[in-house]
Amino acid sequence: MRRLPAFAAILMAAGMALASRVELGGASPWLAHPVALASGVLCLLAAGFAATPRGGRDGGVVVLLIGLLLGLPAPLILVDAYPAAGTALPGLWLYLIGLGLTAWSAMDALAEAGDRGGRFGLAAPLLFGFWLLYVWEVLVVGFGVPQILLPAPHQIGHQLASQAWVLLGDFRQTFLKAVLAGWLAGCGLGFITAVAIDRIPFLQRGLLPLGNLVSAVPVVGIAPIMVMWFGFDWPSKAAVIVVMTFFPMLINTLAGFAEVDSISRDLMRSYGASYWQTFLKLRLPNALPFIFNALKINSTLAMIGAIVAEFFGSPIAGMGFRISVEVARMNVDVVWATIAVAALAGSLFYWLIALVERSLTFWHPSYRRQN
Secondary structure (H helix, E strand, O other): OOHHHHHHHHHHHHHHHHHHOOOEOOEOOOOOOHHHHHHHHHHHHHHHHHOOHHHOHHHHHHHHHHHHHHHOHHHHHHHHHOOOHHHHOHHHHHHHHHHHHHHHHHHHHHHHHHHOOOOOOOHHHHHHHHHHHHHHHHHHHHOOOOOOOOOOHHHHHHHHHHOHHHHHHHHHHHHHHHHHHHHHHHHHHHHHHHHHHHHOOOHHHHHHHHHHHHHOOOHHHHHHHHHHHHOOOHHHHHHHHHHHHHHHHHHHHHHHHHOOOHHHHHHHHHOOOOHHHHHHHHHHHHHHHHHHHHHHHHHHHHHHHHHHHHOOOOOOOOHHHHHHHHHHOOOHHHHHHHHHHHHHHHHHHHHHHHHHHHHHOOOOHHHOOOO
């Protein structure tokens, strides 16, 4: 662990020295901004301390996190003070690489602490996500990327705040109506059909090929048809989602039913259990991991299907409607804000399903802790 912070400290020191020798407007960038200079020096000292034996494992992690937090303002200050800093401050990017190595060391230590069952289970992924946003901000601002190509995170955040009520209405139209209704209907129909195929074997030859055929139809092909059949409101989007989510649930459920070993089947048969007793007490519990896999896959498919279907006709609300309209207006920051809302909603939806799965399938080997 100590080699990476040491290398990071060397890169940050070289970057600060190189950037300080550049004259922009009669001033050296780092020396002209005392806050940026203090930020860089403190992060450099923290990385150096973590690389020493006296830092220790736990102490080094804490110092790395503090140093990383103190070192973040420096690049933001400099790219804000000097427009198009990407071509003017090569030393800044050397410092940023060193800062990235410091963040890598901290995330590696946090991930190791999370694997040991500590309190830092979510700290490493949260830090990684924050670091991606931070690098995005510095690179976009530092290289002067036009907003029409890629807006900076602070511009997207501004639209999230200023357009909150509009985005909330879009979320309600797309997710709370179309996505939930289509996901429940599609998954429910897929599960019921799987039970019917399992109970009546000859249906397997007739229904499975039809289900495979329907799943192969592209969403851009069925969305306009569903809009013509069910209108411009959310039912047409829910119908598209039903078509998209039906087949994954059907296939995964059938695979779960077939996974039961022959010894367990013979045991239930020796007890004189009926089909439904065997189904409810053996085959359905055994199929739960497969069913939840389909539910999680369909949670993302439902969001994608609803947004794409809204491109082909919707009322004046909805995430797909907002994306298509704002792209035409060149308001790319609003488009990214809508994408952020959709990604957050989809992630939370997936997390809730995984939480229910863990509570119902705690007995599965994948959830057993390694001693």
